[in-house]
Amino acid sequence: MSKRPRVLIIEDDLLIADMTEEILVANGYDVCGIASTVSAALELGRRQAPDIALIDYRLADGGFGTEVGAQLRESSNLGILYVTGNNTQVAMKNAVGDACLVKPYKSTELLQSLDIVAAIAATGRANPPFPRGFQLLKTLAQIQAIASDD
Numbered sequence: 001m002s003k004r005p006r007v008l009i010i011e012d013d014l015l016i017a018d019m020t021e022e023i024l025v026a027n028g029y030d031v032c033g034i035a036s037t038v039s040a041a042l043e044l045g046r047r048q049a050p051d052i053a054l055i056d057y058r059l060a061d062g063g064f065g066t067e068v069g070a071q072l073r074e075s076s077n078l079g080i081l082y083v084t085g086n087n088t089q090v091a092m093k094n095a096v097g098d099a100c101l102v103k104p105y106k107s108t109e110l111l112q113s114l115d116i117v118a119a120i121a122a123t124g125r126a127n128p129p130f131p132r133g134f135q136l137l138k139t140l141a142q143i144q145a146i147a148s149d150d
Contacts, residue, residue: 004028005051005079005118008044010068012036012060020054023107029114038063045072052117055097057084070096079121081113082137095137099126102133109133 007029011017017034024031032048035041037060045053045068053072055065069080073096080097083105098120101113109131116134120126126136 004030005114005121006030006032006048007114008032008041008048008050008053009034010036010041010053010055010059010065011083012056012058016056020110023110024114027111036060038067041065041068042071045078046075049076050078051121052079052081052114054114055080055082057082057086066095066097073097077121079114079117081117083110097137099137100135101131102135105131105133 004024004027007024009017009020009024009031011020011034014036017036021031021034032050033044035044041053041055041059053069055068057065059065059068065082065084069082072078073080080099082095082097082100083103084100085103098117099113101110105113112131113134116126116130130136
């Protein structure tokens, strides 16, 4: 089995963050940190250089995960998977990232979603089937094209 990507978990609910870390570690992922705020996530992301960021939409202190995704993507081509209770929140914000997974999700759906995002980061392609609650986001090029049309 090839080495799994390094994942940064950005989640303000510590119970969810801890359970996610356990699932990932048990399945061969290296969790390089857990952050609950935008500032902590940015600092960890820059210091740890993860391959994938698993980002909750709403963070502690009123921050939004979309802020983290956009800033981390400026300096790295890491894969970005948002997790949220409402996928339209991420999709409507033209979030910089690869995909979104709706909570609640099963561990198998999370792992499959991370595999898809890792493939997108490596090849630029995502191959179905996709897990329940999984949605691809617009690429940065698509977002810029939309913005230039406005």
